[in-house]
Amino acid sequence: MSTTTVQRRSLVTNLRGSLQQVLAAASLILIFIFFSIASPYFLLPANLIGILTAATVTGILALGTTFVIITGGIDLSIGTGMVLCAVMAGVFLTYWGWPLWAGVIGAILFGGLIGFVNGVAISVFGLPPFIATLGMMLVTAGLALVISGTKPIYFKSTPDFQNIMNLSLIPGARFPLGVGIFIVLMVVSALILGRTIVGRYAFSIGSNEAATALSGVNVRRWKIFIYSFAGLFVGIAGVLAASRLSSAQPTGGQGLELQAIAAVVIGGTSLQGGRGSIVGTVIGSLIVAVLTNGLRVTAVPQEWQSVVVGCVILVAVYLDMLRRKGA
Amino acid sequence: MSTTTVQRRSLVTNLRGSLQQVLAAASLILIFIFFSIASPYFLLPANLIGILTAATVTGILALGTTFVIITGGIDLSIGTGMVLCAVMAGVFLTYWGWPLWAGVIGAILFGGLIGFVNGVAISVFGLPPFIATLGMMLVTAGLALVISGTKPIYFKSTPDFQNIMNLSLIPGARFPLGVGIFIVLMVVSALILGRTIVGRYAFSIGSNEAATALSGVNVRRWKIFIYSFAGLFVGIAGVLAASRLSSAQPTGGQGLELQAIAAVVIGGTSLQGGRGSIVGTVIGSLIVAVLTNGLRVTAVPQEWQSVVVGCVILVAVYLDMLRRKGA
Amino acid sequence: APAGSGSGDGASAAKPYIALISKGFKHQFWQAVKQGAEQAAAEFNVTVTFEGAEEEGNVDQQIQLLQTTLDKHPDALGFAAIDSQAAGPLMDQAKQDGIPVIAFDSGVDSDVPVTTASTDNLAAAAEAAKHMADLIGHEGKIALVIHDQTSITGVQRRDGFVDYMKKNEPNITIVDIQYSGDPLVATDLAKAIITANPDLKGLYGSNEGAAIGIVHAVQELGITGKLTVVGFDSGKDQIDAINSGLMAGAITQNPVGIGYETVKAAVAIINGKTVAKTIDTGFFWYDKTNITDPKIAAVLYQ
């Protein structure tokens, strides 16, 4: 095989690669076009920002979970864990009077701690990820209630707290800081997954854990690291959710984990591990967010909305699969 | 290798097997003893029957799902699917005036239909089970609302309907028929899993789907069959739930799938497929039911209950794993 | 009055035991009901337990709670049914076992309960509608965010509102009704409604979560003052919103009173006294003008 053919081929491969990226978003674009025609309000800047805002919390959870799922694991504790992190932000800032920055970092690290405990349960004690994080889901849901005394905690002493989500980045346009944070996290996590050793090992572990371990990689430690790392996203999501409501709500969260995992899987990441991407997760999150918003804006009766969302997800994933096979 | 060694080994294996069965229930027994001491109400016959009654609906869902999980699949649509089956029972009996037996069989077959559609989406269209059944979860949740007109349907024309769950099998003891059905289903599904071709292929597909197909087994058709079969359990659960409430409630169900899957996994069935048992699933269901009941009977504050349940599940599964390694 | 022991059946030696089963327990509202029940328990020297479904609106779970509780043979049972027909068989069982039942929060569709301590949700929602109509000048488009699509309270707080408008306000159109009681979801949902209806004049939220969601939607869109928001129940967020003018006003029930009256009636029944068939615990419209009124302040929870 001569060098020129190799080069020509890799050029073709590259071109095809970029085309694929675009095609992956095809369903998203179709849905987008559909609603633009169906409702004159859909394309209003305020509505588009609203879609991104609505996607922020679940989207950030999905970003972190992408890493976990790529290792072949799963994290069911992200929804209630996020609620607990929000409550902890309230405890640090309102009950304990920490300064704003300390409380926020504390809450984020608390998310990391939840992930760390998950990682230890899975890696050291060898529990199946489903069980370990299911247990954590129940524990965090309960602790959020216990710690908050089943009452919302308001950020009385740190009124600025609500700016974390809501501060407008573009004066006049109401482009909230939270959405900016979401976008930054997309880029950061895409870099980490694609270009750093963390991402490489996540893929290796998910692809063949035993072979990775026999290659001298300390799989246990890396799994703990990855769960903890994903936990930081849970903490960030908790802070943003609390900031958005200017209060830490001790309930809810249950069901969010399925939404986040769904976004990841719709984006083409395999629950078997070893395959996935951040771009996919972002697209998956946006498909769900755009669909939900579009159905609301077009005032489809709510009982029909979940039927439509379900069907569109099935079709979108099916088309995506056809595309991959074809390519 | 002489015949005698083979026989001796299988004797030892058998003995060890039975010991394991008993030990598998160790956590359950421990929890049981604990609550017997902690509360004078716990061991009352009425309470014990209450525990079984509480375990019935989720337990039946878990029985069916065990088959699906052993093939390496998952079914997220069982909770909302069950709700839709309940609504369909209401439609058949109350709206369409079918006789009792026809309505009940209709609702159960409807469950089979939901499973069939899942099976086709997975086997023929090749969708990942998580996505296919997630879509079905949304669709069934919506359809239950749409079909019922977002109102509960009451079984006015067939007052006997409530007997399906509630009729007392032992006069005076309030031992409900529904619990009897649950017990019969345990035995039947254990037989089917352990002694029939259906069970064998479920294990084989979960263990190595490609190899099973290469051996000439029609994997597609069997997967459709197994999903449909599990769907029948969804139908039965729906009928029993509706009978218990003497009404078809169009909401709820979401979250039940996680509970049922949790019972299966606590019972030692692997989400990777290929390994599992009905005995395990029954024990898993009972652990959750006994725990929930015990905490209520001992009046543990409700916000603490989920914390305790979470921790006990973690410990129970961990002990079970140690036992298996040791054996 | 110190409670007479040895009443009811069973060999319970010391204090009478009254079990309350509510629709939920996590929500602020239920915590207030619980608080009222505990107040009464202390006052009448009885033991009270308070439990609710993990997810509000989960009938099956509530029935399970009810079953477990009946098996414990309490001296009296307080019950807020999510679906009263669904509880029918268990109500019969309570009757057979001689456990008196007191319905609270909403009625139980059965002749078993001795009395019912509740808010008239239809009337309360109509009151909210009346204020909404007054506030927007009896014309224009409005929309509703209802906390639940199928529960009795959700349905009544929707229908009471809608029926009032239909009957009395020909110039007001309801353009959309969406459902969620989760504040985050309600926020996004309200934003979508507002976006799709630029000429919307009012939004009604049927419980605390729905109302807070609307408030945050208005804040995030920066249209404070352009939209009339009417809420339901209380909680710090709603009270703040009313004080700051973000929300025009809200209906409050008397949750503490509901809990208190339920336990009080139970004690009376255990002691062999007769009680009235219904105990109306009342509701109030509150806004900036009367929020500090002691009578209102007493029924609000933070």
Added chain:
Amino acid sequence: MTKDGAQPALLQVVGASKSFPGVQALDNVHLDLRHGEVLAVVGENGAGKSTLMKLLSGIYQPDSGEFFLNGEQIHIASPRHAQELGISVIHQEFNLMPDLTIAQNIFIGREPRVARLFLSDRELNRKAQELFDRLGLALDPTSLVSELTVARQQIVEIAKALSYNARVLIMDEPTAALNDVEVETLFGLIRRFTTPTTGVIYISHRMQELRAISDRITVLRDGQYVDTFDTAPTPVSHVISLMVGRKITGEQRPATAPAVGETVLSVTGLSTKGLIKDVSFDLHKGEILGFAGLMGAGRTEIARAIVGADRSESGTITLHGKKVSIANPADAARLGIGYLSEDRKRFGVLLERNVKENVVLASLVDYVAALGFINDRRIEQTAKSYVSTLRIKTPSTSQLVKNLSGGNQQKVVIAKWLARDCDVLIFDEPTRGIDVGAKDEIYALLNELAAQGKAIIMISSELPEVLRLSHRIAVMCEGRLTAIFDNAEATQENIMDYATRFSAEGTVKQG
């Protein structure tokens, strides 16, 4: 070729072609299998042998080409169809259900049933036992396949294929995981199978086997048909030169004993919960220490215990004179001990990842720049250099490993350990599935590594390979080390002697 009037061939392939994205795997290939013969198919790694067999078993459909069975044209639609036609295949990669028992695996899809639906496991085990008795195999029908070693899994595969009573039996490298004794057993089975109405297609890279078992040989090269000839009169060197298209030196002189360097690794009194009892040996700088033994002798188990993949019960490991404790393979790798597993699919490759990721998996930390970022360009360089030195046949370093041929996957695993600079390398069956030409290159590589001062343990079931390469040879039997020979005094005979005879006194014959 078939003469006029003669009986048509049992199985005939005419002009078969098959391509994959970027690869022309088969190009107009012919093959004919006569009645009652064993036809060997040989070729370099990636020559297209497995692909051709997959066409014959209905896994792939050809782009073009015709198939004839007893002169009748056939279209093989699916694996099941192939079975119905009487074509039974042992694939190169295992196709067993690890969670089922041996008997359940063998009769999957053909279970004895009662009333159509119910299984009779007693009958199933009886039938399996009958089959094993007939074939003379010592297998327990009720053992779980997941608990078997690779070699035993291979035997189960063979038993399964034979149980179909097929007319055509295709074996894709059945002996890659077997040693001489088991190979003899297999040949016995094959000879018993071949009758005037049946035929066997036999793929192997072990040239000495071809003469023992095959009647004719078909050679493929780069997806193309080269030639077919009778085995008996043809010298091995001719076969090899047809395969690789150039001259190969063939048998080389055995390695000369090195000047014994310092002791690098010293294992004393190693025992495991399983098989290994009190094993001690030293490994020197610049030395290749071969490990010989029968299947299940415990060679793999020793290796796994040394690198901490399995727990050892007692024993010490000393590295460069210092006692070390190794809890897991990560510790071992950090101390400079690398282990290449015999089970490529389970413990070797990341099938779903590409060549370069696999090549640098063990040495990834060397490619990390600031903040954990990976230097992909240097990875690409490394991967490319190994692709060319080991002649890995792949369209690019971005090809997924699962799309490589078996032998090329093995080369990727070898590259993974060459890319990490270890002082001690333990290679477990390193040439499994590798073609003759490439074997020579790998032998040369091992010699070179030893010359550079690395200490190498080489476990192999191919005695000639052990004899040819090792400076010293350790022989194992039932978990104990029974002898260590110097290359000069080692012969096939005395090795086999110690491999089958456990020295009752527990004394080790030291060379």
